[in-house]
Each structure stands twice: as structure tokens, then as C-alpha cells.
Amino acid sequence: MIEVTAFKWVPPFAQGSVRDIRVRWALEEAGLGYDDRLIGLEDRTTAAYRAVQPFGQVPAYRDDTVEMFESGAIVLWIAQGSDQLMPADPAGRAMVMTWLFAAMNSIEPFVAELATIDLFNAEKDWAKARRPEVEAAVRKRLADLQAALGPRRWFANDRFSAADILMTHVLRDLRHTDILTDFPALADYVARCQTRPAFRRALEDQMTPFRTEEAKNPALTGGTA
Ligand SMILES: N[C@@H](CCC(=O)N[C@@H](CS)C(=O)NCC(=O)O)C(=O)O
Numbered sequence: 001m002i003e004v005t006a007f008k009w010v011p012p013f014a015q016g017s018v019r020d021i022r023v024r025w026a027l028e029e030a031g032l033g034y035d036d037r038l039i040g041l042e043d044r045t046t047a048a049y050r051a052v053q054p055f056g057q058v059p060a061y062r063d064d065t066v067e068m069f070e071s072g073a074i075v076l077w078i079a080q081g082s083d084q085l086m087p088a089d090p091a092g093r094a095m096v097m098t099w100l101f102a103a104m105n106s107i108e109p110f111v112a113e114l115a116t117i118d119l120f121n122a123e124k125d126w127a128k129a130r131r132p133e134v135e136a137a138v139r140k141r142l143a144d145l146q147a148a149l150g151p152r153r154w155f156a157n158d159r160f161s162a163a164d165i166l167m168t169h170v171l172r173d174l175r176h177t178d179i180l181t182d183f184p185a186l187a188d189y190v191a192r193c194q195t196r197p198a199f200r201r202a203l204e205d206q207m208t209p210f211r212t213e214e215a216k217n218p219a220l221t222g223g224t225a
Pocket of ligand 1: 017056059
């Protein structure tokens with residue numbers, strides 16, 4: 001039995017990009033069923049949840065063999081058991097790991113800094129002063145990333161893999177900007193990945209509980225209860 005911990009509800013800006021979608025997507029691609037364990041934002045600080053996820057974040061994951069946190073590690077774990085997400089040969093597996101970590105370590109920090117400014121601090125003086133430099137750094141990374149992709153469809157071994165799940169999710173966090181339109185090969189890549197049925201199911205499964213909570217409590221979306 002596989003269980004993925006996710007939030008019951010998050011504010012609209014985060015809906016569709018909470019990191020459990022990485023794990024849901026990997027499981028869908030691998031053809032593995034799972035249960036979601038939905039927690040409230042208030043559960044983040046409980047001792048019981050901190051024992052599962054030391055930072056009080058989602059996702060957390062468990063199956064019959066392991067208990068884990070960190071979405072990248074979880075996706076890698078799932079991929080190691082799935083031909084759909086990682087080829088069998090050592091060189092091919094190494095290339096998937098390389099691009100998976102490139103997404104998290106070489107691209108995500110830049111994208112995350114921009115998102116932190118835009119989504120949480122846009123009106124602050126320090127954010128206004130810093131933003132141009134941060135956007136320039138993002139654009140430089142994207143230019144290098146687009147050059148690395150070249151005419152290929154996927155990042156590792158010219159076939160879809162776990163690395164594409166991480167890379168797509170990281171690049172999705174630019175969707176509040178129009179930056180990707182200046183990188184058409186990356187924009188096409190993200191669009192290609194997002195049309196995969198496994199992604200659509202993962203997105204739907206993340207969003208469904210949010211809609212349920214909002215129907216129960218209209219105040220969450222600014223309506224009256
Ligand atoms: N490095 C962690 C980051 C997890 C993370 O940032 N989760 C966010 C949702 S996308 C969260 O739980 N935020 C709530 C909080 O930090 O209190 C991972 O990839 O699993």
C-alpha cells in the first residue's frame with residue numbers, strides 16, 4: 001500500500017503546484033495506485049507530523065518498504081522501480097539522476113527566489129530592488145537549459161523520465177510570469193509534459209480536495225459561509 005501525504009487545502013496561488021503533485025505524477029506514470037492522506041495546514045506543527053516530515057511540509061510518502069520525505073528523493077525512489085520513469089542500463093539511470101538533480105539544484109533555486117519575491121514580497125522595497133537581478137539570473141539559467149535541451153524532446157536519454165517530472169514542475173513555478181515565452185523550446189517542453197494523461201490525473205487528484213474544502217467552506221475563496 002502506497003500513501004502520499006498532501007494538504008486538504010492551500011490558497012489559490014499554490015493550487016496545482018504543491019509538491020505532492022510530483023509524487024502523484026510519478027506514481028501515475030508508473031501505474032501504481034495510492035491513497036492520499038490529507039492533512040490541514042494546522043497539522044504542520046504537530047509533533048506527530050514532524051516525526052514524519054521534520055519541516056512540517058508536504059509531501060511525505062510511505063509504501064510497504066520505506067517511509068520518506070523530500071519530493072525529489074521520493075520520485076527517485078519510485079523511478080528506481082519503474083521502467084516508465086528510468087531505463088534499466090546504468091548509464092541511462094545515471095543520466096536520469098543527473099537531470100533530476102539539475103532540476104532541483106541548478107534550476108529550482110533561481111525560480112524559487114523569483115517566486116518568493118513575486119508571490120510573497122512584491123510590494124516590499126527590498127523585493128523591488130532585488131527583482132531585476134533575480135529575473136536576469138533566471139533568464140540566464142533558462143538560456144543554458146534551453147541550449148542543453150537542443151532539439152530533443154526530453155532531458156535524459158531522449159525518452160520521458162523522472163527527470164522530466166521534476167523539471168516540468170520547477171518550470172511551472174514561472175507560470176505567474178511570461179518569461180517562458182522568450183524560451184519557446186522550454187515552453188513547448190512544459191506544454192508537452194503537461195499534456196501527458198498521468199500529469200492531468202495527478203493535477204486533478206491534487207485539486208479535487210481543494211474544491212471539496214471550498215464547497216464546504218466558501219469563506220476560503222472569499223465567499224460567505
Ligand atoms: N524540499 C521539499 C520542499 C517541500 C515544500 O516546500 N512543501 C511546501 C508545499 S509545495 C509546504 O509544505 N509548505 C508549507 C510550509 O512550508 O509550511 C520537497 O521537495 O519535498
